[in-house]
């Protein structure tokens with residue numbers, strides 16, 4: 001059964017009931033998760049991406065196998081970008097698994113992950129301390145603490161739905177990118193918000209290089225990760241229904257939305273002029 005608290009929260013956000021305070025609601029949630037969710041084998045907080053059956057699976061080290069669906073979303077966003085030797089910024093890095101994947105598999109010079117949740121950032125540091133070309137900092141997507149033109153690649157995965165001002169975030173991402181740099185972005189939006197989101201992303205200095213609806217790939221990942229999530233949620237003492245919604249388990253609002261087309265999982269790639 002759905003969590004009424006979660007449904008009310010999502011519907012209020014969708015209706016634009018409190019756009020300015022949306023970021024504070026999400027920060028409260030991610031700070032709580034950062035403090036309480038101590039599992040050392042969960043480095044991701046995204047809904048994932050898996051290719052259709054028959055397509056070659058991603059080649060992963062055995063220790064990364066359990067997180068294949070979530071790594072898949074990062075691989076989808078990052079593969080094909082000029083990452084070798086690059087300075088990479090991830091905005092909204094959460095528990096750090098995506099930044100770690102990029103740092104370990106794509107030979108960049110440096111990956112910096114920023115997240116506005118202090119506890120999530122502390123968790124990312126602790127979970128990924130074994131990766132030398134990777135560091136994490138507390139930082140706000142809407143006010144980045146980096147000079148102009150300081151990165152070759154900026155990544156943003158399933159984070160921007162939390163922001164108070166999407167236009168401001170995109171302007172910041174464009175500002176910190178070098179000319180010729182790349183911006184890889186993926187996130188979900190309700191059907192009615194897709195056009196406005198594309199308008200926010202379409203900065204004058206950005207050229208759209210790739211545009212995908214990856215909803216079906218995300219549903220595949222939700223299916224694949226469902227048992228692992230349900231087993232973890234069953235161990236909670238409180239908020240099981242809320243967490244089942246938040247995690248996108250089968251039957252959740254998000255799961256149903258992606259299947260029905262009410263929610264679109266968007267993926268975009270831009271090059272800065």
Ligand SMILES: C[S@@+](CC[C@H](N)C(=O)[O-])C[C@H]1O[C@@H](n2cnc3c(N)ncnc32)[C@H](O)[C@@H]1O
Pocket residue numbers: 023026027030043044045046091092093094095096097098114115116117120139140141142157158159160162163164
């Ligand atoms: C759904 S999690 C995704 C985390 C990570 N990208 C992943 O895929 O595992 C969203 C993350 O965005 C972060 N976030 C939300 N608003 C932010 C903001 N204004 N600036 C930086 N990070 C933010 C949250 O703290 C959270 O860690």
